[in-house]
Amino acid sequence: MTSKKDKFISACATLARGEAGRTGDWRAKRPIIDLSKCTPCKTGKPSCYLCWLYCPDGTVGRGMPVEIDLTYCKGCGICAEVCPTKAISMEVEEDFLDADCGGRTEAERVPGES
Numbered sequence: 564m565t566s567k568k569d570k571f572i573s574a575c576a577t578l579a580r581g582e583a584g585r586t587g588d589w590r591a592k593r594p595i596i597d598l599s600k601c602t603p604c605k606t607g608k609p610s611c612y613l614c615w616l617y618c619p620d621g622t623v624g625r626g627m628p629v630e631i632d633l634t635y636c637k638g639c640g641i642c643a644e645v646c647p648t649k650a651i652s653m654e655v656e657e658d659f660l661d662a663d664c665g666g667r668t669e670a671e672r673v674p675g676e677s
């Protein structure tokens with residue numbers, strides 16, 4: 564039998580950054596934010612943040628400017644899908660591997676590894 568008290572019980576979860584762990588090097592797509600299209604940056608007001616709200620891994624910061632923690636981002640593309648101004652584009656991860664400090668240069672690659 565359901566008591567009156569049970570009616571007010573609801574599930575509640577707080578997402579922690581990187582809930583699903585570090586991404587490592589398997590992400591296929593990387594979200595890139597064009598800040599000239601991002602509403603908080605354009606208006607100078609803390610607004611929108613739909614990318615922060617919907618990111619399933621809690622890797623989007625709700626600041627100014629909006630930032631994505633690539634250590635945990637899985638490249639799912641949800642942030643790009645929900646962005647109302649199309650400020651986020653999903654780029655091929657391989658294009659960044661030799662360019663940023665998170666990737667390895669050709670010289671650092673382990674022999675036999677692709």
Ligand code: SF4
Binds near residue numbers: 647648
């Ligand atoms: S959803 Fe798009 S416009 Fe909104 S804060 Fe995120 S990047 Fe900016």
Ligand code: SF4
Binds near residue numbers: 594621631643
């Ligand atoms: S691609 Fe997915 S995991 Fe990465 S910031 Fe966007 S919503 Fe979050």
